Amino acid sequence: MTGNSGQVRVDSFLTAVSSKPVESGKTHELSALDHAMGVHTLHLVFYYKKKPFQHFDLDPLRVSLSEVLSLYPAVTGRLTRNGKTGNWEVKCNDAGVRVVRAEVGTTIDEWLRSAQGLEEKDLTVWEEMPEDPSNWSPFRIQVNEFEGGGLAIGISCTHMHADPTSIILLFKSWIETHLKEPIEHPPLFQTHTVHGQGLPETNTKFIGYYTSKANAQAPSVKMATATFKFSNSTIKQCLDEVDDECPNASPFDLLAALFWTCVTRLKGPKNDHEHSISVVLDSRRLVQPPLPLGYFGNALHFSQLSLTREEMDCSKLGQVVAMVHRHVSEVGKEEVESVIQWHESRKEEGGKYAPPFKMYGPELTCVSMEHMIVGHTSVMYAATFEETEKPLHVSCHVGNVEGEGLIMVMPSLEEGLARTVMVTLPEEEMAKLLEDHAIMRLQPTMLLNGGTKNGMEL
Known part of the structure; x- marks a missing residue:
């Protein structure tokens, strides 16, 4: 075969x-x-x-x-x-x-x-x-x-x-x-x-977001995926540049804001008053009592961040980074448990769960894997056959992604602030993203994108 x-x-x-x-x-x-x-x-x-x-x-x-x-x-x-x-x-x-x-x-x-x-x-x-x-x-x-x-x-x-x-x-x-x-x-x-046992009633704040996601119908388009690796020194420099607007920004805050603004720009003018992104965080440490990292199952929390068209068009990158950071910081126990309870509340008579829907879409979805860095070590790259044989690279694909696309911000082999960003977009938009000045000025190492310039030297 x-x-x-x-x-x-x-x-x-x-x-x-x-x-x-x-x-x-x-x-x-x-x-x-x-x-x-x-x-x-x-x-x-x-x-x-x-x-x-x-x-x-x-x-x-x-x-x-x-x-x-x-x-x-x-x-x-x-x-x-x-x-x-x-x-x-x-x-x-x-x-x-x-x-x-x-x-x-x-x-x-x-x-x-x-x-x-x-x-x-x-x-x-x-x-x-x-x-x-x-x-x-x-x-x-x-x-x-x-x-x-x-x-x-x-x-x-x-x-x-x-x-x-x-x-x-x-x-x-x-x-x-x-x-x-x-x-x-x-x-x-x-x-x-x-x-869902012993959890509070669903907070109505999140019902609209999840209901619209459950009812969404996104057109089927051909998608493309590319991988960008950003070095520790590059991310450090970028965080220094936005320090006035967001002194406590994480690499995820920075890269989510960067790719969100770039993807929004390349999509061209829209009539929508708001631009929205789904932010996906690991909730193991957000619930009480906290779950160990080894909990086997799904512990992803999806939430929505929306900015007005004017905020996206006029804000400096640092201001968008600050808005992403604030959104991530505000996700806590009550919100996570409320969403779990919403899923539980959709059970049909007899206790059967409602049919699943596409969680990754239709809006642009950005996944944080910051929790996989413990201390200064990436858990993703700790699977070593020998002390000197760490994984050269780790990829993660999600099947059946639809809509505006998926951004995954993950640790890199290089320790510190270095990050790997896997992006899945409609094919025509990916071609534009690979030429975006705001991203290419950071000189990312490119993997698995058909031999574009700045290819990986191994």
Whole structure:
């Protein structure tokens, strides 16, 4: 089997099962937030300059995968409907995870420099959920070997099962198990907090935003994805430039404001009085009691920030940064719990959750992964086979994004303030963004955008 790029060739399939059988009859109930993500998928890719093994089928990595899967029964199970409510749950039956081994007909340097962003999904095996998912694996792992020794491990799953943080920590736990190290963030699956028990009534402030999202119909257009890497020194300089307007700005505040204003400008004049963006934050530390980073499931909080057309047209970047910062700072326990309760309140008679809708859209959506930096270390880049072999790059794609597009602000391999920004936009708009002066003056390193100038030197 060959991917759409023509460079990825699948060699073999196998199924990885947990090393310890799960208790008979065990199920994992999906929360209201899990159900809300039902139309989306996740596809993460971890790149390594050198592969740490010769043949995956015979390597101890396969053994360590089985060991770590014994801690993640919801990953190896199969989706089924609860007989009473009709809601989705996971039957933890040790059916296993599909694993694919593939070869890429180019070097890892050339792939990152010249492949198209959407071609990257060829590194993550996937098939859509069938009507009867009882034999369908909701998690897939693809091990890709590049010419010259590079390696990329792609993990795909339904967004209904987990958010990006959960998948990153699943992968990190796998590597820690392989190295016989203690798991830093063991998984937690059940918590009353995200199941709406004992939460306050829904705050009407958020009903309009979520209701309009649920009813939105965005036109289907061809999307393109590009990746921008900004260095520590560049982000530090930019934060210094906006210090008068926002002295406590984070790299996310800065980059969200920068890309929002650039994308708004390239879309051209609009009749809308307001420009809106969906801001997506991790809520594990925002609820009470706080959830550990290892909570496995969905803990994303979507909220809306709107500025008038005049504010977007006339404000300096620093002023928009300040507005983003204030919005992020004001998201707290009450708001997060109120939104969870809103999802719970949409249950039909009998307790069945309402049908999911596209959370990523129709407005421009910006995701913060700032919580994945603990101290000065990025959790995303801590999955190291050897002390000197950190991931060269980590990508995260969300399936079924629609509308104005998606911006993901993530940590980079370089420590400090450096950040990676993955942008998905309608194809025509992406071509304009890649020439935008406000972004290009920062001299980002470009990855996976078809060989544009400023390509990555590895």
